[in-house]
Amino acid sequence: MSAPARLREYAELPQPGPIRPFHLPPVEGDRTAQGLFVRSMQRTEVPLVSGCLVLDAGEATVQPSRAGLAVLSGDVLTGGTEARDASELAEALEGLGVSLRVSTGWDATTLSFTCVAERLDETLEILSEVIRTPAFPESEVARVRRQRLAAIRQRWMDPAHLAIDELDRTLFPPEHPYHRPLSGELETVEALDREAARGFAASRYRPNGSGFVIVGDLTGQEVMDAAERHLDGWRGKVERIEGLPPVRFPAERPVVIIHRPGAVQSEIRLGQPGPARSPAGEAALDVGNAILGGAFTSRLNLNLREKHGFTYGVRSSFSRRRHGGSFVISTAVQTDMTVAALEQALLEFRGFMAEGPTEEEVRRARDYLAGVFPLRMETAAQLAARLAELVIFDLPDDYHHEYRGRIREVEPAVVKETMSAHLDPERAAVVIVGDAQVLQEPLEALGLGTVEVRTAPTLPRNGTDVSEEGR
C-alpha cells in the first residue's frame, strides 16, 4: 500500500545555533503627586499602546457577607459617568477603536485598554473621567446584579466550574475569602446595591496605593507627564488589607463527589492550599510544576493522556495570590476510567514528591521555562499585564528581567525540597464532578478517605433561588 520507506539525508537532529540575546527594555517609573505608582516600558516597534489602571480593589478585600462586591462594582464602573451615560461612554471609547476592559480578581481590579498611539491622550482623558466621576446608576447596578446572578447559575451547570468551586470550599475555611467563588454567592450578590458599590469605589478606587502602567513608544518621563496631566484630579488613599484568616490542611483528606447523574465524563481536581505570590522559591516551584504537570510532556500528561488515553489533557498549576493560594491537578476523563485516572494521577504525584525530579527533567524544564518567557512578553498588552503584577504583588522593578536567571539556577535537590515544603499528596483533597452511582464504590475501594457525595446546587423551577444548604 504505502511506498517503500525512503531514506532521509538529514536524519539527525540539528544542533541549535548560538543563543541570541533577549533584551527586555527597563522598567521606568515613579509616584505621582497623588501617590499613584507609575510603571512603564518603552517599545518602539509597534504602533499600539497598552495600559492599565491597577486598583487595590480585589475580591479578597471584601467581607464574606458582601462577596461579589468587588466584581459587581468593577462591572458597573463603565456603566456611566457624571457627564455621560453608559452608551455614550461606550460610543466615545469605541469610536476611538478602544475597548476598555474591567477585570476583577482576588487581588486587584484592573482597567485595561489598547489603542493606537495617536489616540492615547483621548483614551486617557476618558479613562480619567471613568475613574474620577463614576455614576454607578441604579439601572446599571440592577442590570449587572441580574447578570451576575445568572452567571452563578451558569457555573452550577458547568462541571469544570463546579469542581473548582467545590475544591475551594474544601480547602479554605468559611471565614476566608478564597472559600467562595470569586464573583460571590447568590445570597450575597442579591443583597448588593448601588450604595454598596459606591461605598466600595469611594474607599478602594483611589490613586494612593494604586498603579498606572503604560507600554508603548513613550519614554518614562512622557508617561509620568501623561499620568500627572490626566489623573491629577483623582485623589485619595486606599488602605491595604492585611492578615486574612489562617489556612490549614484539613485533618483528614476530603474526598467529595458532586453527583451529576449520567455524566459522560468526570471532572477531577486534586488540590491543596499553596503559597502566596512571592519571588521566594518561585523558580523551584515553577520548574517542579512544569515537570509534574505544567508542560505538555509533564509526567502527568504523558501518563494519563499519551500512555492511557484517559483524557484530552491533564494539568497541574499553582494559583498564587497575595494572601496564599492553591495547587491543583485538573483533568476531565471518561466516566469509566475516572478512578483509574485518579489512581495514576496520585501515583505520579506521590512518585514525584518521594523521589524528586531527575537531572535531565530539571534541565529540560529550565530550558523550557527560560525559553518560553520571551514568547509571553511579546505584545504591548502582555507586557502591560506583567508590569501590573509588579504593582499588585509588590515585586521589584527588575523582577521580570531577573526571572530567567533565577530559573537557570534551579537544581534538582532544591526542586524536591521546595515542592515538599508546600505539597503533600497524602493530604491533597479529591473532588470529582461526575456520576456518583458509577464512581462511589470504586472510589471508596481506593481507600483515600471517607467519600462524601453531594448534589450540585439546583435551579429553582420558579420564584426565589434555592442554593444548597449547609455549606
Place this chain on the structure above:
Amino acid sequence: MLSFEFSRHVLDNGLTVIVAPDPSVPVVAVNLWYGVGSRNERKGRTGFAHLFEHMMFQGSAHVAKNRHFELVEQAGGSLNATTWFDRTNYFETLPSNHLELALWLESDRMGWLLPAMDPEKLENQRDVVRNERQQRYDNQPYGDWDERIQRLVYPADHPYQHTVIGSMEDIGAATMQDVTEFFETFYVPNNAVLTLAGDVDEAAGLPLVEKYFGEIPGGEPPPPVPGRLDPGAVIGSTVRETVQADVPLPRVYLASRIPPFTDPEFYVADVATSILSDGRASRLYRRLVREQSLAKDVVSYAFPLVTGRSFMVSWVTGFPESDPAELEAGLVAELEGLADVADLEVARAVALAETRLLRQVEQLSTRADLFSMYEQLFGDAGRLNHEVERLRSVTPAQVRTFAESTLTARNRAILNYLPREAQT
C-alpha cells in the same frame, strides 16, 4: 496601514514558502498550513482530519513518540496544531537559534510519518480525541450547538454539514488504512504553505527550508472536496430546532448563510457582525442587554470559510425567567434593524476591528498564521498588508443591502436551548 516585508517562493516539490522577517525579538514563528480539513472527510469518517492531526504528534521515522513535544519544549518553544473546516495548521514559536529544529521536525512528519504509525498509537489517540469530544461537546452546556446549527444551515451533501470534531462513532471507526491514505492524499508539499516569521530573513531561512523539505517528493494534487459545494445563497426558509437540555439559561442561536471568505461581500458580513456585538455600543449589547434587559450576553460572528457558502451566527443568552420567544424576537429585530444602520456605527465597528487586527499581528505566531492563511486560501500572502483598507472600504450602504438581502426570514436557522427543568 500594515506594511510587513515578506517574500514568497515555491520549491520544486510544490511547497510554498513565505519568509516574513522581523528582527525585533530573537524569536521565530514557524507555521505550516495544509490544505485539508473536515471538508475533505468522507462519509463515515467525520472527525478524521482532526484525529489525523493528533497522529502527526505521535512521532515520525526519525522522531520517537512524545519527542516532538519534548524537543520543542526543551528548546523553549511553544507548539500546537488545530484542525478547521478548510485546513489544518501546525505551528511552533521558539527562540530563533532553534529554527532548524522546527524545520526538521515539520519536514520529518511531512516526509516520513508513516513508518512511525502503528495501531497502538491510533488506539491511544482515538481515546484521547473521544475524550476531547466529550469534554468540549457532550459534557458542556450548549456544547453541541455548532453540530446542530451546521445541520440546519447546510444540506446533507455539503461538507460543512458536519463538525470538525466528528461523531464518536466515526472517530472510533478510524483505521490504519485511513491514516495511510489520508497522509498520502493530503499531506503532500504541494498542498501546504510554510511561513517563517520573526528573527529570520530570506537569505538564511530559504536555504534551510530547501535543505529539510527539498527532498520530499511532490504528490498528486488532492482530489476535489466531496459533495455539492454551493448549496445556494440562502437557506430558503426559516428552519428551527428546539432542544431541552441541561443548560442553566435559555439561549437562542440564529445562523445564516453568507458569501464565502473569498467573496468581497464577506467583509460586509464581517463588519455587520461587528456592528451587532463588538463592544458595548454595539446593537445587540446596547439594545438587548442594556436597554431592554432581555439578555445576559450576546455574540455575533462570521466564519471565514471558503467552500461554497460560509455562515454567520449570533446568539443571545437569556435569564432564567426569560421568554424564549421574546429573546428570539429581540434578536431577529436587531438583525433586520441593520437595514437602517447609521454611518457612525459602521465607523465604530471598523475602528474596533482595526485595533483588533493590529493587536493580532503584534504576535508573531498569529502574523505567521495569517500569512499562511492568505496564501493558502487566496494564493496571495500579501493580502495581510491590505486588510485594514479592506475593512475601511465597507460602506453603510453595503451593510444595509446585506441586511435586506441576506438577513431575511428566508435565510435563518434558529436553535433554541431551553433549560430542562423549566419544562414541566
